[in-house]
Amino acid sequence: MTRVLAIRSARVIDGTGRVWENATVIVRGDRIAAVGGQRDLSVPRGARIVDGRGLTLLPGMIDCHVHLCLGSEADVVAAVEQESPSLTLLKAAHRARQTIDAGITTVRDVGSRDHSIFALQRAIDAGILPGPRIVGSGLAICMIGGHARFIGREVEGEAQVRTVAREQLAAGAGVIKVIASGGVLTPGTSPDVAQMTVRELAAAVAVAGEAGKKVAAHAHGASGMKNAIRAGVHSIEHATLLDDETVGLMREHGVFAVPTLSALATTAACRRGCGIPDSVLEKARGMTKRHQRSFAQAYRSGVRIAMGTDAGTPFNFHGENAQELERMVALGMTAMNAILSATAEAAELVGLQNTLGTIQPKRQADLLLVDGNPLKRIGVLCEPDRIVGVMKAGRFVSGPLAQA
Ligand SMILES: [Zn+2]
Incomplete structure (x- = not known):
């Protein structure tokens, strides 16, 4: 069965220049399935849910x-x-x-x-x-x-x-x-x-x-x-x-x-x-x-x-x-x-613009979830303790979420 994961209530910097507050991102298998406002997207049954409150999600x-x-x-x-x-x-x-x-x-x-x-x-x-x-x-x-x-x-x-x-x-x-x-x-x-x-x-x-x-x-x-x-x-x-x-x-x-x-x-x-x-x-x-x-x-x-x-x-x-x-x-x-x-x-x-670099449906789910808001202070991206999860192709591979 395809793994489904939903990151909820996160700030999402989607790589197109847009910032979503309180958004949901759904990952199905190795790809991003959907991005939307909390109220507009329902989380599929059986999905692993990640609480993104206070966190910022951006493309890897x-x-x-x-x-x-x-x-x-x-x-x-x-x-x-x-x-x-x-x-x-x-x-x-x-x-x-x-x-x-x-x-x-x-x-x-x-x-x-x-x-x-x-x-x-x-x-x-x-x-x-x-x-x-x-x-x-x-x-x-x-x-x-x-x-x-x-x-x-x-x-x-x-x-x-x-x-x-x-x-x-x-x-x-x-x-x-x-x-x-x-x-x-x-x-x-x-x-x-x-x-x-x-x-x-x-x-x-x-x-x-x-x-x-x-x-x-x-x-x-x-x-x-x-x-x-x-x-x-x-x-x-x-x-x-x-x-x-x-x-x-x-x-x-x-x-x-x-x-x-x-x-x-x-x-x-x-x-x-x-x-x-x-x-x-x-x-x-x-x-x-x-x-x-x-x-x-x-x-x-x-x-x-x-x-x-x-x-x-x-x-x-x-x-x-x-x-x-x-x-x-x-x-x-x-x-x-x-x-x-x-x-x-x-x-x-690098020639991978149709696969990577943005959080949009069908793109590879390479994502970075950090504690804090890098738009306010870019340095949060440099602090190892603030990395909550690094996802590559739909799987958390680093950070506390990789152990969970
Ligand atoms: Zn060099």
Whole structure:
């Protein structure tokens, strides 16, 4: 018999921009069956009833930029290079659990040391391990000597780009990741210098497009961002040093920004001697203020924003993903728009907008029930004690309701 569950008397932020007070949501099997006012919806007989008084129900959150293979160590590059791939995979499985426990029911993993991210994805999908849905890129594609080569494959020329992109897709990639500028973590690369050519980036877009997949481009500097947008990518990761022309191009092409404010903020907050290499610390500190201004400019200008944390980078811990919403709100985003960036907008970027990201009939029942009102104080999403239940595909998998 199909399981039926009714959450009653809850505030519902449904991901379409609407807020329902005192609403009922009915879940049948793995899907949402109905959403309505308390008086308008009757609860089917035999349904499990969850009392939602004082609680807020929202779509399970989607983090569009994580690295489950990275463990937030001060020197993540050294850490991942010194451990065996199988130990990395076991740790990644643990981080997947921390992620879903925090109300993140889907992640886009944009760069891993090998293809084991797809094994983890399959194990989670099969119900063997707890964790979020994973849309993974496998290895990032970068130029020779380029940023992110510790979780990427170095290429030269369009033919190699096509080969490596096809290898990722064959292994199970749901998105292709390209590196269009230098980065913070990779020694010897400058964030404001472009990497890969427009033609190489466009080759990745073409191969991904043939498979119906999107391309996420890492880019800090404006030149790298412009190359990536002109090549046809779907999102700019970090978008750190925006200028007016780049903002215009992003709007014109409907390209998402995935700001990952947490990545620079958590690094820049550290002191010398914390273990983060000095070069990394200097780069992060030098860009943090500009990054914040770029975010505010993108938001004001109407650039589409999808939530992403870069979890796994130094002191940017898996399971603390919701801090990104707090950071966006602190820089002027409304709480509602921060929630939308982590639900409906993110679902669109990951290509799952017909399945996830809103609380509407027929959608997958990926839900987050929290104690309090995140529209009044976004920080309630960051407090583990306030998570009453995390539901994935119609089952509570985390929080007190998972034990009940
Ligand atoms: Zn990243």
